[in-house]
Amino acid sequence: MVQTQILHIDPHQPEPAAIAEAAAVLAAGRLVAFPTETVYGLGANALDRDAVERIFAAKQRPFSDPLIVHLAGATQIERVAEQIPPAVERLAERFWPGPLTLVVRRGAQVAPNVSAGRDTVAVRVPAHPVAHALLTACDLPIAAPSANLFSRPSPTTAQHVLADLDGRVDIILDGGPTTIGLESTVVDLTQTPPVLLRPGGVPVELLLDLLPDLYVPAAPLIAAEGEATASPGTLLKHYSPHASVFLLRGDGIAARALAQTLLEGLHGAGLRAGILVPDEESPLYAGLHAEVVSMGPAADLLAVARYLFARLRELDSLGVDVILAREVAAGGLGTAIRDRLFRAAEGRVLDAGAPVDTQRWLAAMQPARQAMTTDQPESNRHE
Ligand code: TXA
Ligand code: MG
Numbered sequence: 001m002v003q004t005q006i007l008h009i010d011p012h013q014p015e016p017a018a019i020a021e022a023a024a025v026l027a028a029g030r031l032v033a034f035p036t037e038t039v040y041g042l043g044a045n046a047l048d049r050d051a052v053e054r055i056f057a058a059k060q061r062p063f064s065d066p067l068i069v070h071l072a073g074a075t076q077i078e079r080v081a082e083q084i085p086p087a088v089e090r091l092a093e094r095f096w097p098g099p100l101t102l103v104v105r106r107g108a109q110v111a112p113n114v115s116a117g118r119d120t121v122a123v124r125v126p127a128h129p130v131a132h133a134l135l136t137a138c139d140l141p142i143a144a145p146s147a148n149l150f151s152r153p154s155p156t157t158a159q160h161v162l163a164d165l166d167g168r169v170d171i172i173l174d175g176g177p178t179t180i181g182l183e184s185t186v187v188d189l190t191q192t193p194p195v196l197l198r199p200g201g202v203p204v205e206l207l208l209d210l211l212p213d214l215y216v217p218a219a220p221l222i223a224a225e226g227e228a229t230a231s232p233g234t235l236l237k238h239y240s241p242h243a244s245v246f247l248l249r250g251d252g253i254a255a256r257a258l259a260q261t262l263l264e265g266l267h268g269a270g271l272r273a274g275i276l277v278p279d280e281e282s283p284l285y286a287g288l289h290a291e292v293v294s295m296g297p298a299a300d301l302l303a304v305a306r307y308l309f310a311r312l313r314e315l316d317s318l319g320v321d322v323i324l325a326r327e328v329a330a331g332g333l334g335t336a337i338r339d340r341l342f343r344a345a346e347g348r349v350l351d352a353g354a355p356v357d358t359q360r361w362l363a364a365m366q367p368a369r370q371a372m373t374t375d376q377p378e379s380n381r382h383e
Helices: 016-027 049-059 074-079 087-095 129-138 158-165 204-210 252-268 279-285 301-317 333-344 358-374
Strands: 005-008 032-035 040-045 068-070 100-106 120-124 171-174 185-188 195-198 244-249 273-277 291-294 322-326 349-351
Touching: 005 016, 016 032, 016 040, 016 129, 016 171, 032 129, 032 158, 040 049, 040 068, 040 129, 040 158, 074 087, 087 100, 087 204, 158 171, 158 301, 185 204, 244 252, 244 333, 252 273, 252 279, 252 322, 252 358, 273 279, 273 301, 279 291, 291 301, 301 333
Parallel strands: 005 171, 032 171, 068 120, 100 185, 244 322, 244 349, 273 291, 273 322
Antiparallel strands: 032 040, 100 120, 185 195
């Protein structure tokens, strides 16, 4: 355990003293959580194996899941990568600094545990002024996963970081809420053709302009538990609140009708439910047995993305056992939002346009309740 120190910092003009303090902690091999434009990252010196090991320990992350290395500028890539393909320059010019991560050949200096022993490394240049100032001040490539406990929703505020990592991180730079709210898009340039590993802040439609041969999987990539293959970090259970999440598919009226049946059953079984729906649909759910949380206007994908993880955490703090979340259409940022909700739901979809055996579904919810009574949510104790 360490004493976690929170340093408030101006997100637009970060105070040099706080940046210098955090940079010194990184140079000493310790951990600093910092805001990026996507989510908060948990940073350590990517050239220092012991420092990197601390990240995995703090997050309780499996060593098989590699980390992203953050750089102050695109020219720094030569410090961490080899055989850099020409596409990097084109992509960097257009999307860096920004929410795009590129997987390339790992350079010899990078601690091998950053890449979980692979010969590749994921790199990105974040656009947030605090991240940029920190990377510049320490003059080191910084390995940083999202600053949450493994499989929990990613943190978009310093309070989320503290809730998950109090006593496990030396400094949290609190620069307020992040703007994008979802992680970067990850593209593997070491495969031919290049492969989209994770949809994220840069919509895939924009990437296709510069990478026309990019392979975009039709459905979210899903790796089996314990599988350490081509697509690490694609585990189905990810971004999950403590409650069991189910996606509600179908048109608004049919979904509402299905939800009502399910909610009555849950209520009868003594289970508490939450609903996550676009603003337009939230009035439909008034008066039902559920905590209703709006995800923002359906047409405003920026707003939906920005607060998505915060809303999943909010539903947890309301103490619900089950969350029914409306599915979001793919396209633009919607593809990344859809991917995160799908993983939060561990792939469980209830299709209002098809027959659903509600009795069987309810029976399956009972174990969830028993698990909840022994495994109380603790992640929101600071909120
Ligand atoms: O927006 C973001 O990307 C945030 C901020 C902090 O930069 N970071 C982030 O890191 O989301 P993390 O560790 O939560 O997700 C990194 C993703 C994982 O899916 C991981 O498997 C993948 O990138 N990744 C990292 N290195 C890789 C590699 N060498 N090959 C394939 N995938 C890799
Ligand atoms: Mg993560």
